[in-house]
Amino acid sequence: MSDPYRTLGVSKDAPHAEIKRAFRKLARQYHPDRNPDDSAAEERFKAVQNAWEKLETPDKRRQYDEEQQMNQVFGGMGGMPGDMGGMGIDDVFRQFMGGASRPQPSPFAGRPRAAPPQAATGADISAPLDIDIERAMEGGKVQFTHNRLVRCSECRASGCVHCTNLGVRRKKTRLTINVPKGAKHGQQLKLPKMGNEHPSGEPGDLTVTLRIDAEEGRRWEGESLIQEVAISYSTLMLGGEVRVATPAGKTVSVKVAPATRIGDRKRLPKMGFAGADLDIEFTLDEHESLTPSQQEALEALRDAGM
Numbered sequence: 001m002s003d004p005y006r007t008l009g010v011s012k013d014a015p016h017a018e019i020k021r022a023f024r025k026l027a028r029q030y031h032p033d034r035n036p037d038d039s040a041a042e043e044r045f046k047a048v049q050n051a052w053e054k055l056e057t058p059d060k061r062r063q064y065d066e067e068q069q070m071n072q073v074f075g076g077m078g079g080m081p082g083d084m085g086g087m088g089i090d091d092v093f094r095q096f097m098g099g100a101s102r103p104q105p106s107p108f109a110g111r112p113r114a115a116p117p118q119a120a121t122g123a124d125i126s127a128p129l130d131i132d133i134e135r136a137m138e139g140g141k142v143q144f145t146h147n148r149l150v151r152c153s154e155c156r157a158s159g160c161v162h163c164t165n166l167g168v169r170r171k172k173t174r175l176t177i178n179v180p181k182g183a184k185h186g187q188q189l190k191l192p193k194m195g196n197e198h199p200s201g202e203p204g205d206l207t208v209t210l211r212i213d214a215e216e217g218r219r220w221e222g223e224s225l226i227q228e229v230a231i232s233y234s235t236l237m238l239g240g241e242v243r244v245a246t247p248a249g250k251t252v253s254v255k256v257a258p259a260t261r262i263g264d265r266k267r268l269p270k271m272g273f274a275g276a277d278l279d280i281e282f283t284l285d286e287h288e289s290l291t292p293s294q295q296e297a298l299e300a301l302r303d304a305g306m
């Protein structure tokens with residue numbers, strides 16, 4: 001099965017808005033109206049649509065990511081186990097195998113275990129939080145909702161039909177998260193005891209990873225910010241200068257070397273968010289139509305073998 005992130009050309013930790021922009025751009029590029037009778041473009045168009053269907057809402061995306069994780073875990077065990085009483089298998093797995101009561105190797109091998117059992121805890125949860133640039137720069141409060149296991153109130157966590165005898169149930173929890181001023185993409189905020197609750201032990205922790213929407217024309221590659229800069233074909237070939245509006249809110253002039261190629265990059269130190277570097281990537285400034293003089297100039301180029 002193909003990786004939807006790869007199909008859309010985004011990283012796995014990209015903010016939702018960035019994935020949406022990537023989808024729209026590719027869907028436009030490979031749309032059948034724009035590529036009549038082109039079966040390769042049609043296949044690409046379908047692949048882009050399929051990829052988007054897997055990621056188009058935060059819920060779908062989370063489900064896809066969790067399935068991928070489970071496939072990795074259960075890959076060697078003959079596939080996924082079946083549904084477990086309406087409870088996500090991911091919850092069950094995390095609660096009872098992941099973070100909870102890891103068996104400790106006994107230092108007295110062969111003897112009965114004398115050490116007291118480790119206190120059980122609910123599993124930790126990691127979840128992303130998308131924020132915009134303003135929020136990242138200025139900080140502030142953001143509403144956050146996540147699903148977690150909480151102790152069953154029907155049976156006081158002793159096990160009943162409501163919690164399929166697990167003592168915990170899946171529940172939506174709303175939180176207010178304080179985003180620090182100058183927050184960085186990929187920064188993690190830890191919220192103690194806001195992870196999964198445990199039937200008898202302490203709750204696990206919640207770790208929220210911030211994803212900053214870098215806005216149109218920019219994308220993240222890990223923690224590096226890439227900004228596309230469209231330049232004319234003549235500037236690509238002959239070299240020159242181009243004006244770049246940086247995410248730090250400045251407009252700078254950048255030299256373009258002769259014979260630059262599409263995809264070439266240049267690092268602008270401290271021009272990204274919060275004093276970080278910005279990598280610009282040159283793309284071709286495409287034209288939907290030509291003026292008569294441009295048409296004439298291009299025809300002359302063609303005749304000159306370019």
Ligand SMILES: [Zn+2]
Pocket residue numbers: 152153154155156157158159160161162163164165167168
């Ligand atoms: Zn119960």
